[in-house]
Amino acid sequence: AEEKKKIDEKRKAEEKKKELDQKHQERKETEKKKSKSELENSIKQKETELKFKKFEKGKLxxxxxxxxxxxxLLKEKRALLDKTTNNTEIKKEIKKIEQELKEERKKQAYEGIKNEIKEKIQKQExxxxxKPIKAPPKEETRLAEIKKSxxxxxxxxxxxxxxxxxxTRIVVSVDELDPITLNxxxxxxxxxxxxxKFVQxxxxxxxxEEISQITNVQKSRPPSLPIQHGIIISEGVESVSADLVHDSGFSGNGITVGVLDLAFDKENTEIKSKIVESKSFRYNMDGGLMSxxxxxxxxxxxxxxxxxxxxVxxxxxxxxxxxxxxxxxxxxxxxxIPRVDILTMSAGWLTYPxxxxxxxxxxxxxxxxxxxPFVLSAGNNAEMHWQGTFQDSDGNGWHEFASGxxxxxxxxxxxxxxxxxxxxAYLMWADLPSNNVNDFDFALIDPYEEIVAHSSNAQSLKKDAFELISYVPEVEGAYHIGITYAGSSTPSDLLEIFSPTDMLEYHTKSSSVTVPTDADNAIVVGAIYHLDDSLxxxxxxxxxxxGNNAPTVVAPDGVTTNxxxxxxxYGTSAAAPHVAGIIALxxxxxxxxxxTEIRTTLENNADSESVGLxxxxxxxxxxxxxxxxxxxxGSGLEIPDWIKNNADWWSQGLIDDDSFVSGIQYMITNEIIIIPGLPESSGSGGGVPDWVRNNAGWWAQGxxxxxxxxKGIEFLVKSGIIKVS
Incomplete structure (x- = not known):
């Protein structure tokens, strides 16, 4: 009775798995299943609906x-094209919709991640x-300037x-954090x-200035603040097929996820019952912990x-x-670390390489x-990042982003x-593999050609190669970000600019990920739109x-939250928690x-087809x-371990062919061994080939x-040596 119960449970599990497999596949082929006439009718209906709708800036x-x-509409037109003979008119319509969607999606997504991000302009200057005056060696420019303000x-x-x-709040770096320095x-x-070696x-x-005079102090600077990688039941659950996993009986039960961010509303009705701990590590300007x-x-x-x-x-x-x-x-x-099973953060630092x-x-x-496992958002900086080497053809000490x-x-x-x-904007650089760097400065020039903000820290080592400008403009017009260098030779340092506020006139998508995506074996997540998987x-x-590759995978954004x-x-901030939820399952x-195993599993099972990879x-x-x-x-394959003993004995001739074959046949028929997609028996039988017996021996030895x-069992079934009805 117990054996029959196990067999029934296995049969039900396999039937459930087949049902969910079918659902999983159908999601990818919804439009393809429609007939030509069904597609034409549906397209006509959607085109009529679109006449009464329009895209308006700001109306998310x-x-x-x-x-x-x-x-x-685009998906259905593509499906219709597959059912017609290279229809030129449909191709033109598809191309037009693709271009419109590309522009509209970009506007919508940027408004979604941060309404204030400014469009780039192109102007030669x-x-x-x-050039700005250098700051004291032990102080960052802003600290030197605020003292004089x-x-x-x-x-x-x-x-x-x-x-x-x-x-003000500062971070002091020291040679050694000994009791004397601390006091x-x-x-x-x-x-x-x-x-x-850091103190906040x-x-x-x-x-x-007195802190700068302490012998053990290397430098004082303002703290480096993280940037949230996104502003504003999620549609992403279906996009990543998590609902099918729920149907399989997994929901993250017993798993604790630690979420790191600037702030939370623990009274939010969607998460209130799930919170088992909340704790602030963030200080306010009175020196106490912030709510x-x-x-x-x-x-x-x-x-x-x-x-x-x-x-998820x-x-x-x-x-x-x-x-x-x-x-x-x-x-x-x-x-x-000792209190959670997973950590996730949808923020990052643009201020470090x-x-x-x-x-x-x-x-x-x-x-x-x-x-x-630590899940991180890749960042939203693909068009807010520039990278290159210093160019100065006219020798005036200002970098040329393009000719003139x-x-x-x-x-x-x-x-x-x-x-x-x-x-x-932030500037950083390095001349790898050397630890030494050249000394660059950073400036913001207003419409009247005056420097209104500058950063001119003293540098000689890579750890100090950083400049920051931040300025609230007081007049309208075109401002310009510039890089200066006072040396006589051409520097080989690789320069990088990030801006959290503005799309850059010259931008470099490559290497636009942020710290700490460079952490070994972290899981880094990029963003795709949940409806069409476009990047x-x-x-x-x-x-x-x-030189490490990133992201690890991509996940959906543009989803609804309470x-x-x-x-x-929107943003990679919305994408990363989908993956954190998947890892909990x-x-x-x-x-x-x-x-490491989790990351490898994510990589090996990612859907490359849906994103056109x-x-x-x-x-x-x-x-x-x-x-x-x-x-x-997975494969759905289930083979009890004790069968390896039988396979080993058979390979050594201790069990004859008929005994081994009839035993395997009995176990397949009664679902003690489960082999998904097993072929039907179509051959006339015969002897067992030597390669199948050899395979069994090698398998038994691992x-x-x-x-x-x-593969050997499938051959025996297909050739009729094992009969499976």
């Missing part, structure tokens, strides 16, 4: 409905301004510094976080990320950790080495001036600065999987779209795989 929900309808509060706001009641720093301000401290601005809710509306992002995880894995437990600087992030991860050298990267690798053009032009409108939205224009590309209401959630099925992987799509069902479907052994 309305535009989303319009784009969805247009994508469905020869810079006439004088007549209105430090206004200056701080203009350049993106935290400031309140005469105090000296305590005399000048409130120490908030210390990690390795809230300090009066008039004490910055988890954060500032303004910034909690929407982290809350939406957490929502998507629970959509409905029974996970959530632990929410907020942070605001790189040292607070390190503190949060150290705390989380992706060369594996940062504390942030090291912290992620610590988690992975502690057996915690020494500045990246930024358009500032009257609306931007009144809104107080800043221009922000988002902003989705950052690899490789990292040290946190953002009617505004769809995977760990429920197999809790012993390591981060012609190679195994690339630095846009990684290995393809993450597909939860493919991870779980020299070939289960699948290789089954």
């Amino acid at each position: 929900k309305q535009n989303e409905d319009y784009i969805k309808l247009k994508i469905k 020869k810079i006439k301004a004088q 007549a209105d430090p509060e206004k200056y701080a706001k203009s350049v993106g510094l935290n400031y309140k009641d005469g105090k 000296k720093l305590k005399e000048f301000g409130k120490i908030e976080v210390k990690k390795d 401290i809230l300090v009066p601005i008039d004490k910055i 988890l809710i954060g500032l303004g509306s910034e909690n929407l992002h982290g809350t939406a990320v957490a929502e998507i995880i629970t959509d 894995a409905p029974n996970v437990d959530l632990k929410l950790y907020s942070f605001g600087t790189e040292l607070e992030f390190a503190d949060a991860v150290d705390y989380a 992706t060369d594996g050298s940062t504390l942030i990267t090291e912290v992620v690798e610590d988690a992975v080495n502690s057996n915690i 053009d020494e500045g990246i032009s930024i358009s500032v409108t009257a609306d931007r001036v009144s809104s107080g939205f800043p221009i922000t 988002e224009a902003f989705s950052a590309n690899g490789p990292t600065n040290e 946190a953002y209401g009617t505004n769809p959630f 995977l760990l429920e099925q197999n809790p012993t999987m390591t981060p 012609s190679s195994t992987s690339n630095n846009e799509f990684g290995f393809g779209k993450a597909d939860a069902f493919s991870l779980f479907a 020299l070939i795989t289960d699948e290789d052994f089954i």
Whole structure:
């Protein structure tokens, strides 16, 4: 009775699997199944509907409905083309719709990730301004300038510094964090976080110079702030086939996911019942820990990320950790490692090179080495990143981005001036493999050809090769970002610019991923639109600065969340939590999987066809779209271990052919061995070939795989030696 029960359970499981396999396949072929007349009627209906809709800038929900309808129309026209004989008219219509969709999708996606991102302009500019003056060796330019400012509060706001009641937050790097240095720093301000050779401290601005005079201090700078990679039941659940995994009985039960972000709303109805812990590691300007809710509306992002995880894995437990600087992030991860099964973060740093050298990267690798898979968003910077070497054909010390053009032009409108939205950009560089670098400076020139913001830190080593400009423009017109160099020889350093606020006139998609995507064995996720799997224009590309490929996979964005209401959630921020949820499902099925095994499984089972990937992987799509069902479907092959003993005895002649064959036949018929897709018996029987017996022996010794052994069984069935009805 017990044996019959097991057989019945196996049969039901196999029937369920076949049903879900069929659903999985049908999703990819919906349009292809329609007849020519059905397609023509459906196309006519959609074309009529589209006449009453239009794309309007700024209307996210309305535009989303319009784009969805247009994508469905495009898919049906492609399917109709397959059923006609090279119809030229349909080809023209398809090309026209593709071009319109490309432009409309890009506008919609950029509005979705951050309404304020500014379109690039193209304007040639020869810079006439004088080069900026160097900052003191131990201070970053903004700290040197705020000390001299007549209105430090206004200056701080203009350049993106935290400031309140005469105090600002800084990070001090030291040669060695010994008790003497720590006590000296305590005399000048409130120490908030210390990690390795870095200390985060809230300090009066008039004490910055005294800190610089401490012998053990290398440099003082403002903290480096992360950028959220997206602004604004998820449609992505079906896109990654997670609903089919739910039908298979997996929902993330017993798995804890740690979510790292700037802030969260733990009262959000979608996630409230899933939260088992929440903790802030983020300091306010009074030196105390900030509430988890954060500032303004910034909690929407982290809350939406957490929502998507629970959509993909409905029974996970959530632990929410907020942070605001790189040292607070390190503190949060150290705390989380012994308390979670998975970590995920949809944010990153544009202020460091992706060369594996940062504390942030090291912290992620610590988690992975502690057996915690870490999921990261790739970033939204594909068109907000430039990379190249210094060019100066006229010898005036200003870099030429193109012939005759020494500045990246930024358009500032009257609306931007009144809104107080800043221009922000970061410059970093390296001359690998050397640790030495040349000394470059960074400047923003206004429409009157005056430098209104500059960064001129002193550099000689790679760790100091960084400049930042941030400025709230006061007049409208064309501003220009410029790079200067005072040396006499042509420098070989590779320069990089990132801007979190503006699309760049000259941009480089390659290597636009952000820290910590350079962490070894981290799982990096790019973004595709959930309805048609097209790559988002902003989705950052690899490789990292040290040559590692990224992303690992891509996942959907443009999905609905409770946190953002009617505004769809765009960005790699929305893509990454889909993969975190998939990993929770995977760990429920197999809790012993390591981060490396999980990453390899994601790569090997990614859907490359849906994104049109012609190679195994690339630095846009990684290995393809993450597909939860493919991870779980597997081969469906089930062979009890004890059969290996029989195979070994048979290969040695201890069991005759008839006994082995009849035994295998009995076990297939009674579903003790399950072989999906087994062929029908069509041959007339005969003797067992030697190669099948050899295969059985090699399989028993672990020299070939289960699948290789089954090829022999399939041959015996097909040739009629094993009869299966």
